[in-house]
Amino acid sequence: MTELLRILENDARLSPEALALMLDKETGDIKKIIEDYENNGVILGYRTVIDWDKTNSEYVCAMIELKITPQRDRGYDDVAEKIYNYPEVESLYLMSGGFDLAVFIKGKTMREVAFFVAEKLATIEDVISTSTHFMLRKYKDNNVIFGAVPVDERGNII
Amino acid sequence: MLEYSNTLSQTAQKLKPSGIRKFFDLLSDRKDVISLTVGEPDFVTPWHIRVAAMESLQKGKTYYTSNSGTLELREAISGYMMRRYSLEYAPKDEIIVTVGGSEAIDLAMRACINPGDEVIIPQPAFVCYGPIADLAGARPVFIDTKEENRFKLTADELKAAITPKTKLLVLPYPNNPTGAIMTREDLEAIAEVLRETNIIVLSDEIYCELTYGREHVSIASIEGMRERTIIANGFSKAYAMTGWRMGYTLAPREITKQMLKIHQYAIMCAPTMSQFAAVEAMRNGDEDVIMMRDEYNRRRRYIVGGLRSMGIDCFDPEGAFYVYPNISKFGLSSDEFCERLINEANVAIVPGTAFGDCGEGFARISYAYSVEHIAKALERIEKFIKTL
Numbered sequence: 375m376t377e378l379l380r381i382l383e384n385d386a387r388l389s390p391e392a393l394a395l396m397l398d399k400e401t402g403d404i405k406k407i408i409e410d411y412e413n414n415g416v417i418l419g420y421r422t423v424i425d426w427d428k429t430n431s432e433y434v435c436a437m438i439e440l441k442i443t444p445q446r447d448r449g450y451d452d453v454a455e456k457i458y459n460y461p462e463v464e465s466l467y468l469m470s471g472g473f474d475l476a477v478f479i480k481g482k483t484m485r486e487v488a489f490f491v492a493e494k495l496a497t498i499e500d501v502i503s504t505s506t507h508f509m510l511r512k513y514k515d516n517n518v519i520f521g522a523v524p525v526d527e528r529g530n531i532i
Numbered sequence: 533m534l535e536y537s538n539t540l541s542q543t544a545q546k547l548k549p550s551g552i553r554k555f556f557d558l559l560s561d562r563k564d565v566i567s568l569t570v571g572e573p574d575f576v577t578p579w580h581i582r583v584a585a586m587e588s589l590q591k592g593k594t595y596y597t598s599n600s601g602t603l604e605l606r607e608a609i610s611g612y613m614m615r616r617y618s619l620e621y622a623p624k625d626e627i628i629v630t631v632g633g634s635e636a637i638d639l640a641m642r643a644c645i646n647p648g649d650e651v652i653i654p655q656p657a658f659v660c661y662g663p664i665a666d667l668a669g670a671r672p673v674f675i676d677t678k679e680e681n682r683f684k685l686t687a688d689e690l691k692a693a694i695t696p697k698t699k700l701l702v703l704p705y706p707n708n709p710t711g712a713i714m715t716r717e718d719l720e721a722i723a724e725v726l727r728e729t730n731i732i733v734l735s736d737e738i739y740c741e742l743t744y745g746r747e748h749v750s751i752a753s754i755e756g757m758r759e760r761t762i763i764a765n766g767f768s769k770a771y772a773m774t775g776w777r778m779g780y781t782l783a784p785r786e787i788t789k790q791m792l793k794i795h796q797y798a799i800m801c802a803p804t805m806s807q808f809a810a811v812e813a814m815r816n817g818d819e820d821v822i823m824m825r826d827e828y829n830r831r832r833r834y835i836v837g838g839l840r841s842m843g844i845d846c847f848d849p850e851g852a853f854y855v856y857p858n859i860s861k862f863g864l865s866s867d868e869f870c871e872r873l874i875n876e877a878n879v880a881i882v883p884g885t886a887f888g889d890c891g892e893g894f895a896r897i898s899y900a901y902s903v904e905h906i907a908k909a910l911e912r913i914e915k916f917i918k919t920l
Contacts, residue, residue: 530567531571
């Protein structure tokens, strides 16, 4: 049922009843499939896409490139664990190319982010270097384009 | 003071304004109404198609194309027809790129009709066929298709409507507003009736990519039918390209030759940037079509299921993006039902009568809207019918 997953990925608020109609299944079956996905860790959570720029809250986001010395047997996993457990870290990816880990963090101020990098990330053993890039504007996230709310401008025509 | 009524064309003056138009006027100043009336995709044209048009503008391709459209586009259309429907149309002289499917319908009628000819039009159907036939000097002959026949045209109904004056049969499937389709067997039966006649078929296949559960079959692919078939098609529905006004005709060269003369004098050529976009759609748009079709299909099941669960009878549509529920049991005329639905429940749907008198007792509901939007509308409809 990857179709079900794709639908939920776009709109997690659809009810099992609606999903059952859309997919020509029984509501009970849909509930069971979703529960199985949740139990198996295929579905890990349901979140809301928020444009914080439209609120009064102040925040900064940054992407930090880390170069790492991989460890024998454990590769990058140990370092990754030391990083992703910080609540400031929103996302963490192992990358191919010019650096190893991409860390996405969110803080209240640039100073807070800078200190986090200097004190928490740079000091981790095996981290060779850090390079911090502050995000200036979010255009698209989670497949959602940020900005104006689309209006249905289609004409009633015949 | 000029007396317009004595001056202007009697034919034009006698044309009735579209029934939907009158209904839409009711909506014009109502912001609180949830509408399920629109007959076009809610998707935006896929980005790579828009880019193709922008690039053509950047490169200054702002000239006229040849009358029948760029050869590149006609070749792409020809390739598409072969790939999808195993039908062969020569790019050189059997394809005309038109300003939307509407122009294709107009060309077909005007190229075939002599004054006094009859044009058979199954109804309910899109509203343009009768008026265009009128304008071409023909007499429209309507066949009322039946819900119990799944709104298909039957061989018997066709036989009964044919006279020595019959020139053209309009075949509007997949159908707006009913969502009915014609299967190969259905078309075989129609073809059997047509074989002994000189009747030409105008097959409006604008919704051919939007069928659910089975592939569209063109009557041109039935034995002996290609020579008498004009296919009107276009990019609006399949690729979400309504505003680009891109359509085409496919017909034997003898017919195309006549249509092309009308097109070249009346239109010259279809918009050039739209033609560049259309080439991109034909070459690289298959996945977009599948994505949109899958989405429409989910909404179709959702809305049919939703209507049935509140006790509204609804024929299972197999094409286009409309459902056509039977609302006769509520004891109101279609117009009354739809007007009260707007005034009392703030939901707009189109009365079936907008698509022919036989639409009495039915309404057209478009599902070219998000599921969330449809869900809100269904909730209101359910409340409304409980008050009846």
